[in-house]
Amino acid sequence: LAKTTQPISMDSYEGQEVNITCSHNNIATNDYITWYQQFPSQGPRFIIQGYKTKVTNEVASLFIPADRKSSTLSLPRVSLSDTAVYYCLVGDGQAGTALIFGKGTTLSVSS
């Protein structure tokens, strides 16, 4: 499994756009990039998954450059409720493969 590196923490204010970058230099050809969000005392929640270029859903956008060695999770106009830990994971997407979590990025949104 490709190792990922992301900032330990980030601070933002309500209404701002937040971009969290994840480095995965050893990503393999078959690997997908997946982001999860976790609130305290809850299980992680799937946010978005991508393989290349850009993916957008109702919650976030995921930007992946051509070399796929990094990815950026973009949260538009954050609110206080977006305060959480965000995890970037890279894996081949095969069913039955366990996820290995890194330390994640703690995002703190203030008013």
Next chain:
Amino acid sequence: GAVVSQHPSRVICKSGTSVKIECRSLDFQATTMFWYRQFPKQSLMLMATSNEGSKATYEQGVEKDKFLINHASLTLSTLTVTSAHPEDSSFYICSASPDSKNIQYFGAGTRLSVL
């Protein structure tokens, strides 16, 4: 999205007792489920992979006789913490995936406190 239900959400028990945690996939079948443990301010740590109809696969350092896993059906996996001790107090979380891209859906977690 897919739903994974986990019960109980919180349990307090005395040292030496056993505790069972259930993990159910409500709207899909899961041949494989995963169990994680999370200590305060730390990331999730994979404990074991639960396989329907076969023995679980445990990560290095996880005692299989202490953390019993049973995956008797395609929608239910259970984790039993046997002879629990205060150091077993933690947040336990299960997950399963309904699709080929391995997007995991997680239970809400179980907070275990051993007195």
